[in-house]
Amino acid sequence: MRGVLFLLISACAADGAAKPPLAKGRKEMLAACRSCHPLNVIELRRFDREDWDSVLRKMTSLGAKIRNREALLDYLVAAYGEKKRP
Numbered sequence: 679m680r681g682v683l684f685l686l687i688s689a690c691a692a693d694g695a696a697k698p699p700l701a702k703g704r705k706e707m708l709a710a711c712r713s714c715h716p717l718n719v720i721e722l723r724r725f726d727r728e729d730w731d732s733v734l735r736k737m738t739s740l741g742a743k744i745r746n747r748e749a750l751l752d753y754l755v756a757a758y759g760e761k762k763r764p
């Protein structure tokens with residue numbers, strides 16, 4: 679019984695550990711990407727990492743201020759990556 683409980687707790691902890699970086703990336707998106715266009719401009723796209731990287735470069739050249747680029751890129755690929763396409 680104790681063993682099962684321990685397993686459950688560590689499984690939850692492992693899950694929790696995977697989340698904060700993506701949450702950070704999402705926060706960055708909400709902070710950096712909403713001032714010029716609605717978020718659905720982003721949410722309707724499906725790009726791989728390389729393409730999201732060039733989108734971020736383009737947005738930076740247009741004036742976007744990105745503080746946490748790596749976290750944002752991780753989040754974009756995880757949430758709107760090419761593999762998610764049905």
Ligand code: HEC
Nearest residue numbers: 710711712713714715719720723733737740741742743744
């Ligand atoms: C300074 C204003 C500005 C900010 C901030 C901004 N964008 Fe954009 N974004 C634009 C403009 C202007 C376009 C249309 C560009 C075009 O069609 O050539 C655009 C278009 C896009 C597109 C459509 C694809 C494309 O290349 O046309 C995506 C995806 C995108 N933005 C993502 C983002 C993301 C992610 C962020 C946050 C890092 C962001 N944008 C922040 C100005 C901005």
